[in-house]
Amino acid sequence: MVREGWDAIAEWRDHRMGEAGDLWHRAIIDPGLLGQIGAVRGLRILDLGCGNGYLTRRWARAGARSVVGVDRSARSLAIARRRELARPSGARFLQRDAADLRGLPDHSIDLVACNMALMDIPDLKGTVREVARVLADGGRFVFSICHPCFDLDERSAWEIERQLYTETVWRKVRGYTEERMSRVPWKISDTKLAYTRTYHRTLETYVRALGDAGLAIRAMREPRPGPEAVRRSPQGRFMLEVPLHLVVEAAPWPSGPAHRPRIPSGRGSRKSVRTSATVGRRRGWGGRRRGTGSARRAASPGS
């Protein structure tokens, strides 16, 4: 029996994620995302693509001023609300498409967090535009995704070369420049297979979508697996060499999209480029928070 979509795997996924996240979230992805986010006390937070809402509720319990979890999957939200009812944290949950955050006022959010969902959302541009709309002055957009360079659906894989005394780990990647949707299989029981959709995009596409919406990248992390992941996941030690996840922090450009940097078309125009690092230094940004990072899809078959 084959089922399709996030609703189809919501119960199965909730069982794996619980209140702490599964192994990959706990020991690879979340430390990178949470380390980048830092303290949340007093912040108005939007958790975009919140799933079962375990992070949404964690932020509410950590003293955020308000936290709303948004997801398109009705089943995931029903689970999130059920968990909230059982152990109230103050988090709210809203069913919305990420590219249509109707009901969330302009400039009303200090932190939009999006953990491992942006690559699964079909309308990247529309989503990032909505994120930029709801972000308050000084607000931040922090997201984690499958690393676009190293984790591309079935077009990337590990290759282990074993010789008598040595083992070399290769990460093979093909078709990086071809952006496309693919279906991710999840074996949710011995007899049931479900599929979700994911969208491979190049790094350039992500950066462009952020820039077009008036957001500049302030920081990036490539999370490394923690000791638990190295010990318990067959891929854990491989990810010490090649990261499968990426954490990005972006924030509104000081004077809006009109002043975003232009990528020069040829040589010789370098002077006209203002990099985000330059702007960051000017505004006192950059290098504030340090920590580990790493990531790939949670609970992927064979993870």
Ligand SMILES: C[S@@+](CC[C@H](N)C(=O)[O-])C[C@H]1O[C@@H](n2cnc3c(N)ncnc32)[C@H](O)[C@@H]1O
């Ligand atoms: C891999 S899950 C991550 C969930 C959660 N952030 C976590 O870390 O456990 C991706 C989530 O994105 C949600 N999603 C996919 N497309 C969406 C869209 N267009 N709008 C809102 N949520 C979406 C899915 O329903 C799913 O809950």
